Amino acid sequence: MQVSMEINGKAVSIDVEPRMTLADCLRHHLGLTGTHVGCEHGVCGACTVMVDGAAMRSCLMLAVQADKAKVVTVEGLSCDEALSPLQAAFRKHHALQCGFCTPGMLTTAHALLSKEPQADETRVREVLSGNLCRCTGYTALVEAVLEARDAYQGGQEA
Amino acid sequence: MTPMHVLNSYVGSPVERIEDLRLLRGKGQFVDDLTREGLLHAAILRSNVAHGRILSIETRDALDLPGVHAVLTAPDFGPSVPVIPLRLMPMPSLEPFAQPVIASDKVRYVGEPVAVVLAESAAIAEDALELIYAEIEPLPAIVDGTKAGDGQVLLVESSGTNEAAQYSALLGDVERAFQEAEYVRREKFRVHRHTALPMEPRGILAEWDQESERLVVWGAAKVPFANRRILAQQMGLAEEDIDMIENDVGGGFGVRGEFYPEDFLVPFAARLTGRPVKWIEDRREHLIATNHAREVDCEVEIACRKDGTILGLRGSAFVDMGAYLRTNGVIGPRNVAQFLVGPYLIPNVAVTASLMMTNKTPVGTYRGPGRYEADFFRERLFDMVARDLGIDRVEFRRRNLVPEDMIPYALPTVTPVEGRTQFDSGDYQATLARCLEEIGWDEKAALQGRLIDGRYHGLGIGCFVEGGGTGPRETARLVVEADGTLSVFVGTSAVGQGLETACAQIAADALEVPMERVRIYHGSTTYVREGFGSFHSRAVVMGGSAIQLAAEALKEKVREAGARHLGCSPDEARIVDWTAVTAGGKSVELAELAAEDLTAEHTFANTKHTYSYGAHAAHVAVDPKTGAVEVLDYLAVEDVGRAINPLTLHGQTIGAIVQGLGGTLLEHLIYDENGQLLTGSLADYMMPTASDYPNIRVVTLQLRPSPVNPLGAKGAGEGGIIPVGGVIANAVAAALAPFDVQPRELPLSPPRVWAMLKTAREGAIV
Numbered sequence: 040m041q042v043s044m045e046i047n048g049k050a051v052s053i054d055v056e057p058r059m060t061l062a063d064c065l066r067h068h069l070g071l072t073g074t075h076v077g078c079e080h081g082v083c084g085a086c087t088v089m090v091d092g093a094a095m096r097s098c099l100m101l102a103v104q105a106d107k108a109k110v111v112t113v114e115g116l117s118c119d120e121a122l123s124p125l126q127a128a129f130r131k132h133h134a135l136q137c138g139f140c141t142p143g144m145l146t147t148a149h150a151l152l153s154k155e156p157q158a159d160e161t162r163v164r165e166v167l168s169g170n171l172c173r174c175t176g177y178t179a180l181v182e183a184v185l186e187a188r189d190a191y192q193g194g195q196e197a
Numbered sequence: 198m199t200p201m202h203v204l205n206s207y208v209g210s211p212v213e214r215i216e217d218l219r220l221l222r223g224k225g226q227f228v229d230d231l232t233r234e235g236l237l238h239a240a241i242l243r244s245n246v247a248h249g250r251i252l253s254i255e256t257r258d259a260l261d262l263p264g265v266h267a268v269l270t271a272p273d274f275g276p277s278v279p280v281i282p283l284r285l286m287p288m289p290s291l292e293p294f295a296q297p298v299i300a301s302d303k304v305r306y307v308g309e310p311v312a313v314v315l316a317e318s319a320a321i322a323e324d325a326l327e328l329i330y331a332e333i334e335p336l337p338a339i340v341d342g343t344k345a346g347d348g349q350v351l352l353v354e355s356s357g358t359n360e361a362a363q364y365s366a367l368l369g370d371v372e373r374a375f376q377e378a379e380y381v382r383r384e385k386f387r388v389h390r391h392t393a394l395p396m397e398p399r400g401i402l403a404e405w406d407q408e409s410e411r412l413v414v415w416g417a418a419k420v421p422f423a424n425r426r427i428l429a430q431q432m433g434l435a436e437e438d439i440d441m442i443e444n445d446v447g448g449g450f451g452v453r454g455e456f457y458p459e460d461f462l463v464p465f466a467a468r469l470t471g472r473p474v475k476w477i478e479d480r481r482e483h484l485i486a487t488n489h490a491r492e493v494d495c496e497v498e499i500a501c502r503k504d505g506t507i508l509g510l511r512g513s514a515f516v517d518m519g520a521y522l523r524t525n526g527v528i529g530p531r532n533v534a535q536f537l538v539g540p541y542l543i544p545n546v547a548v549t550a551s552l553m554m555t556n557k558t559p560v561g562t563y564r565g566p567g568r569y570e571a572d573f574f575r576e577r578l579f580d581m582v583a584r585d586l587g588i589d590r591v592e593f594r595r596r597n598l599v600p601e602d603m604i605p606y607a608l609p610t611v612t613p614v615e616g617r618t619q620f621d622s623g624d625y626q627a628t629l630a631r632c633l634e635e636i637g638w639d640e641k642a643a644l645q646g647r648l649i650d651g652r653y654h655g656l657g658i659g660c661f662v663e664g665g666g667t668g669p670r671e672t673a674r675l676v677v678e679a680d681g682t683l684s685v686f687v688g689t690s691a692v693g694q695g696l697e698t699a700c701a702q703i704a705a706d707a708l709e710v711p712m713e714r715v716r717i718y719h720g721s722t723t724y725v726r727e728g729f730g731s732f733h734s735r736a737v738v739m740g741g742s743a744i745q746l747a748a749e750a751l752k753e754k755v756r757e758a759g760a761r762h763l764g765c766s767p768d769e770a771r772i773v774d775w776t777a778v779t780a781g782g783k784s785v786e787l788a789e790l791a792a793e794d795l796t797a798e799h800t801f802a803n804t805k806h807t808y809s810y811g812a813h814a815a816h817v818a819v820d821p822k823t824g825a826v827e828v829l830d831y832l833a834v835e836d837v838g839r840a841i842n843p844l845t846l847h848g849q850t851i852g853a854i855v856q857g858l859g860g861t862l863l864e865h866l867i868y869d870e871n872g873q874l875l876t877g878s879l880a881d882y883m884m885p886t887a888s889d890y891p892n893i894r895v896v897t898l899q900l901r902p903s904p905v906n907p908l909g910a911k912g913a914g915e916g917g918i919i920p921v922g923g924v925i926a927n928a929v930a931a932a933l934a935p936f937d938v939q940p941r942e943l944p945l946s947p948p949r950v951w952a953m954l955k956t957a958r959e960g961a962i963v
């Protein structure tokens with residue numbers, strides 16, 4: 040089936056099997072391997088991407104369901120060499136170790152702060168609790184997201 | 198050895214990581230991110246029977262599926278199926294229990310590989326699995342390690358036993374200690390089966406080049422050189438004909454990077470088909486195929502004087518090994534035996550650990566192997582003993598910690614393996630004191646056992662040691678490149694712990710250059726002659742020491758080369774900013790000298806271990822209505838000798854604590870009586886999430902550098918997990934002291950705590 044999407048600002052049209060997940064489509068057909076797959080059953084959140092502004096688990100979504108959607112993956116969060124403020128906060132706070140959960144954490148946090156730039160610690164923890172990280176124990180992740188809030192004030196998408 | 202002087206700019210500073218720049222932008226390269234021209238995908242049919250005899254495997258329908266290239270079963274792997282040898286502490290008597298790479302006559306656990314499908318896509322390969330019909334005659338399954346010894350059902354008939362081995366840790370004269378003791382107490386404890394669960398599942402990509410008869414394997418981690426040795430032997434290749442390439446690695450924690458059946462099956466399939474083959478584990482597979490850990494039953498007895506002085510400790514542990522002895526499976530039981538004493542002066546010890554074979558997934562090391570279990574047994578016991586003797590439980594520990602003037606202090610000797618080790622340095626009283634102070638032990642003491650807003654409050658404490666820095670050796674090679682950068686090649690490997698940054702810090706300091714000028718190459722077998730990998734908190738200590746020593750040699754070489762050019766003696770030559778060498782007003786550019794092969798290699802050899810140490814304390818609240826335990830405050834104090842990067846170390850320690858809390862309160866690999874795993878998905882196996890444990894604090898100290906390496910650093914990163922079970926269980930016991938609830942078994946899940954409380958209350962009424 041033919042699917043057309045806008046991925047990280049670029050129009051893409053691709054022929055996929057109906058059963059192909061969005062995660063597999065991004066990773067193995069579009070070469071966007073920044074999106075990771077940790078469980079394939081919707082629990083770990085590593086595969087989270089933004090679909091029309093909302094954080095979605097790309098392992099639970101078929102590529103055909105994303106037809107005509109705007110998809111943002113971790114590769115689309117910053118341009119060129121510079122880190123986005125959220126990414127920089129992750130680095131500063133050591134919010135990643137192995138980095139496997141990181142793309143999902145970034146997209147989840149980005150979706151949250153884009154909508155709720157005032158989110159407090161409880162809210163951040165609540166939202167991040169949908170994503171598993173085995174390395175950090177989450178403390179640094181929460182610190183990083185809280186610090187990055189500044190960059191989202193005034194509604195601009197960082 | 199006295200620590201060398203280093204210009205202390207990077208080492209010891211919270212340097213942001215090099216790795217992050219790629220990982221944050223989705224530009225990391227994990228094994229499943231790779232592909233090759235003509236790739237075939239492998240999927241593995243696994244036994245769904247815990248114990249049984251294979252009668253037949255019918256593969257025709259699977260082969261007929263369009264896109265399926267081959268279906269392999271045991272006979273396809275030659276006249277005898279290769280067996281995976283033990284990497285650590287092998288003994289001939291253990292060989293019958295080693296795992297064949299694919300089941301041929303019997304299956305011994307749910308998850309054991311039975312057939313391999315190779316297909317044009319992963320989806321087709323998985324479809325084909327459903328078209329393979331394996332007829333397996335079930336045999337009775339052994340699921341309880343403590344009952345495996347009766348020998349009614351044998352996993353390996355030819356061995357005549359399900360007890361693969363027994364380790365003993367011995368010191369002094371334990372019989373006499375118990376005869377003469379004024380007080381003895383015997384207790385039974387149990388730690389449950391759980392596991393590491395790195396977020397990236399395992400994966401392998403292998404490619405065979407027919408022309409050169411060489412094999413390349415991507416996805417190597419932890420111990421690439423050791424795995425290459427095993428693979429070379431199994432495939433009849435020379436080691437040099439195999440390159441193991443390390444990619445970004447999504448967490449290790451002991452389980453990833455060991456040699457598993459797939460580490461043979463996939464490369465073998467690549468050679469057989471002449472096409473590159475990739476296999477990526479899925480999560481359900483991971484939970485039944487990758488090493489489990491920690492399941493130990495222990496009976497332990499302590500002898501003391503009335504004043505609380507410990508005279509002796511003896512006990513027997515039964516470790517559920519699962520169906521096979523894996524590469525490092527014996528380490529857990531060995532450590533349970535040796536480290537039951539912890540950081541305490543116990544002059545007479547006799548502890549045995551029996552390795553019991555059962556029809557469950559095989560076990561291996563998981564962060565703090567054996568130590569987590571042993572610490573739970575010991576620290577729990579200590580609280581019970583202190584109460585019996587009417588001694589404050591902190592005071593009981595204080596009286597028994599190994600005093601600094603007795604260090605180096607030898608631990609009980611483990612037989613039948615090379616089992617001698619000694620504490621290298623430490624002020625154990627200092628970390629305990631600091632821990633009490635930071636948590637506010639005295640102020641909070643009044644809360645213990647009190648019901649506040651419907652929940653009972655309690656405090657727990659425990660002391661620990663963390664072994665690290667295992668030898669035998671590690672090599673680093675430093676090269677001055679033509680563009681003036683410095684390349685560092687090292688044999689240790691990364692498993693997501695930030696090795697690249699730590700090594701760059703050490704190299705930059707030793708060479709006195711900005712970190713940006715240093716490139717680190719690690720892990721892959723193409724970089725150095727040999728390497729011993731990343732386990733037992735050794736990668737930074739050993740690799741870093743090698744780098745530091747190689748750096749000294751490199752400086753010498755550069756000065757010599759410069760001196761030759763300038764016609765002076767090396768002593769007069771000075772390296773300026775790694776761009777030039779000067780002497781007596783003349784200078785020569787380094788770029789010019791680089792043509793002369795400015796390379797230095799150094800091997801750091803060491804047989805001694807480092808021992809980080811410290812104390813943890815926790816404040817919990819227990820809800821008697823639900824059995825839920827909330828961790829209100831968790832504090833870890835650890836002396837690591839010297840912290841290379843406090844930022845990353847701090848993060849690793851918090852991560853380890855949360856893993857420990859998961860293992861203590863949530864995570865559980867539960868089997869039914871037929872040997873079926875009941876918690877086989879992440880929806881059933883409860884891992885900690887961001888909302889579970891927000892109150893973790895870590896204090897890292899650098900009180901006593903290690904005398905056994907030039908950095909003064911001690912292995913760190915496991916200390917966070919080791920004491921957690923004991924500390925939390927002690928806190929729960931303190932909270933529920935009004936009911937005399939004594940946790941003896943983990944996990945302290947809500948149903949278990951609730952049930953303990955119910956039993957205690959009913960007992961009180963009767």
Ligand code: FES
Nearest residue numbers: 077079081084098
């Ligand atoms: S891979 Fe999608 S939630 Fe885990």
Ligand code: FES
Nearest residue numbers: 136140172173174
């Ligand atoms: S950084 Fe490793 S899983 Fe989160």
